[in-house]
Amino acid sequence: MAGATFLSTVQAPALLGARGVAASSSASSPARRHAHIQVCSKGNAEGFEAAGHEERLRFRRRDFFGGCVGTAIGLEMIEGSTKFTGVANAADLIERRQRSEFQSSIKDTLYTAIKAKPELVPSLLTLALNDAITYDKATKTGGANGSIRLEISRPENSGLSAALDLLTEAKKEIDSNSKGGPISFADLIQFAAQSALKRSFLDAAIAKCGGNEEKGRTLYSAYGSNGQWGLFDRTFGRTDAQEADPEGRVPDWSKASVQEMKDKFVAVGLGPRQLAVMSAFLGPDQAATEERLIADPDCRPWVEKYQRSRETVSRTDYEVDLITTLTKLSSLGQKINYEAYTYPKQKIDLGKLKL
Numbered sequence: 365m366a367g368a369t370f371l372s373t374v375q376a377p378a379l380l381g382a383r384g385v386a387a388s389s390s391a392s393s394p395a396r397r398h399a400h401i402q403v404c405s406k407g408n409a410e411g412f413e414a415a416g417h418e419e420r421l422r423f424r425r426r427d428f429f430g431g432c433v434g435t436a437i438g439l440e441m442i443e444g445s446t447k448f449t450g451v452a453n454a455a456d457l458i459e460r461r462q463r464s465e466f467q468s469s470i471k472d473t474l475y476t477a478i479k480a481k482p483e484l485v486p487s488l489l490t491l492a493l494n495d496a497i498t499y500d501k502a503t504k505t506g507g508a509n510g511s512i513r514l515e516i517s518r519p520e521n522s523g524l525s526a527a528l529d530l531l532t533e534a535k536k537e538i539d540s541n542s543k544g545g546p547i548s549f550a551d552l553i554q555f556a557a558q559s560a561l562k563r564s565f566l567d568a569a570i571a572k573c574g575g576n577e578e579k580g581r582t583l584y585s586a587y588g589s590n591g592q593w594g595l596f597d598r599t600f601g602r603t604d605a606q607e608a609d610p611e612g613r614v615p616d617w618s619k620a621s622v623q624e625m626k627d628k629f630v631a632v633g634l635g636p637r638q639l640a641v642m643s644a645f646l647g648p649d650q651a652a653t654e655e656r657l658i659a660d661p662d663c664r665p666w667v668e669k670y671q672r673s674r675e676t677v678s679r680t681d682y683e684v685d686l687i688t689t690l691t692k693l694s695s696l697g698q699k700i701n702y703e704a705y706t707y708p709k710q711k712i713d714l715g716k717l718k719l
Contacts, residue, residue, distance in 0.1 A: 455709070458709045459702075459703060459706040462543070462544060462705065462706045462707065462709075463544075463600060463601075463704070463705055463706060466542060466543075466544060466705045467555075467597065467600060469538065469541055469542075470538055470547060470551075470552070470555055471555065471558075471559060473534050473537050473538050474534060474555060474556055474559040475559055475562075475563075477530055477531075477533070477534045478530075478556070478559050478560055478563055479563070481530060482563065482567075484526055484527050484530055484560075485560040485563055485564055486644065486647070486648040486650075487523060487524050487526060487527035487648070488527045488530075488531075488556050488557055488559075488560040489557055489560055489561070489644055489645040490524060490527075490617070490645055490646070490647070491512060491521075491524050491527045491528060491531075491553055491556070491557070492508075492553050492554050492556065492557030492645070492690070492693075492694065493557075493642065493645040493646075493693065494512055494515075494520060494521055494524070494614050495508055495509070495510065495511065495512035495550070495553050495554075496508035496554070496632075496693045496694055496696050496697075497613070497614055497628060497629075497632055497693070497696075498511065498512075498609040498610075498613040498614055499632050499696035499697045500610075500613065500631075501631065501632065501633065504697065505609070505610075505697065506609045506610075506613060506696075506697050507695075507696035507697020507698055508550055508553070508554055508602060508693070508694045508695065508696055508697065508698055509550050509602065509603065509604060509605035509609070509697060509698065510548055510549030510550035510551075510552075510553060510602070510604040510605055511604075511605040511607070511608050511609045512524075512528070512549075512553065513528060513549050514605075514607065514608040515608045515609065516528055518611065518614075519616055520614045520615065520616045520617070521614075522616075527556075530556075531549070531552055531553065531556055534552070534556075535547060535549070535552055538552070542705065543707045544704070544705035544706050544707040545704075545705060545707075547705070548602055548603060548604045548704075549604050550602035550603065550604050550605075550698070551600060551601070551602045551704075554599075554602070554690075554694040557690060557694070558593065558596060558690070561686065561687070561690065562590070564644065565584060565588055565589070565679070565683060566580065566581065566584050566588075567580075568674070568679065569581070569583040569584035569587075569588065570584075572677065583677070587677050587678040587679075587680075588678075588679075588683070589678075589679075589680060589683035589684050589687060592683070592684050592687045592688070593687060595691050596687065596690065596691040596694065599691065599694060599695050599698070599700055600700070600704070600705075601700045601701035601702055601703070601704035601705070602698045602700065602701075603698070603699075603701065614628075615628055617646040617647055617653075618647055622656055622657060622659070622660045622663065623660075625639055625646070625657075626639060626660070626662065626663070632693075632696055633692075633696075634689065634692070634693070636660070636662040636663045636666060637666045637685070638685075638689045638692075638693075639657065639663060639666075640654075640657055640663045640666035640667045640669075640670060641666065641670055641682065641685045641686050641689055642686065642689055642690075642693075643657060643667070643670075644686075654667050654671070669681060670682045670685070
């Protein structure tokens with residue numbers, strides 16, 4: 365959610381209706397380490413109507429400050445209040461803001477690192493694919509768990525060391541700025557693939573504008589698929605494996621037959637369509653990969669579909685399907701910790717506030 369504000373994670377301040385009913389959070393998450401804060405008012409409309417004039421004035425004042433949930437003070441006021449109806453999990457909102465800010469910092473660092481070495485984009489994509497596709501449905505092991513850092517010497521990962529080195533250096537900078545602990549390689553590898561794809565999407569837009577970077581950025585902003593990354597961005601909090609995944613789970617894409625590729629994609633819950641859209645992940649020469657895939661009757665219609673899509677201004681079919689496929693692939697085998705990278709919030713002494 366690069367560029368997203370904290371307010372974008374919160375429902376619009378119809379947090380309180382005319383009767384003083386608090387709206388519930390729009391996002392669900394696992395059990396929190398913070399208790400839900402109970403918030404209750406007079407309890408019903410009759411109670412409110414029966415309250416005296418002075419009480420109604422106090423209620424309207426609280427209503428005004430309740431709308432300020434986008435600030436730390438507003439959150440503390442809700443957390444400390446015992447006058448509204450419903451449940452307000454202020455701690456959860458603060459944690460989401462913390463994660464969003466950390467994620468934005470990660471993307472900024474990756475953008476800079478990839479911009480300096482654009483030739484590594486194909487390797488970053490393959491690195492993410494090879495890390496995730498070790499998933500085994502029968503044993504529910506493997507997946508996007510960062511284990512590729514322990515498997516980099518295997519034949520199928522030949523040529524990917526430079527990409528891993530780039531991320532290792534980026535991780536040092538990211539961790540030095542983190543308030544909530546170091547980023548996992550599992551998260552870093554998948555978010556690097558996202559950054560690499562965004563780079564390739566932008567480069568394609570610039571190419572359509574004859575190499576004019578300013579016009580290309582405008583084109584991508586107007587017609588690109590940047591808004592499709594929402595679910596991917598929420599899948600944030602993967603845990604690193606401490607051991608290498610078993611050998612033999614990842615094909616050597618440069619040598620594997622198309623049937624072997626299809627079989628591997630089917631084994632993790634994907635298929636020919638996803639194989640076709642991920643042609644850029646299967647080696648440095650996307651055109652050569654698609655030439656092999658197009659000879660297969662199952663892959664041919666999808667390859668042709670995405671080739672046509674890439675010729676259009678918006679490239680919608682290609683980009684949206686690719687984002688969707690990467691999102692599914694990058695969640696294989698992972699139980700996401702939605703509290704990862706959060707840290708204790710600073711308490712505000714409400715007694716010292718002048719309201």
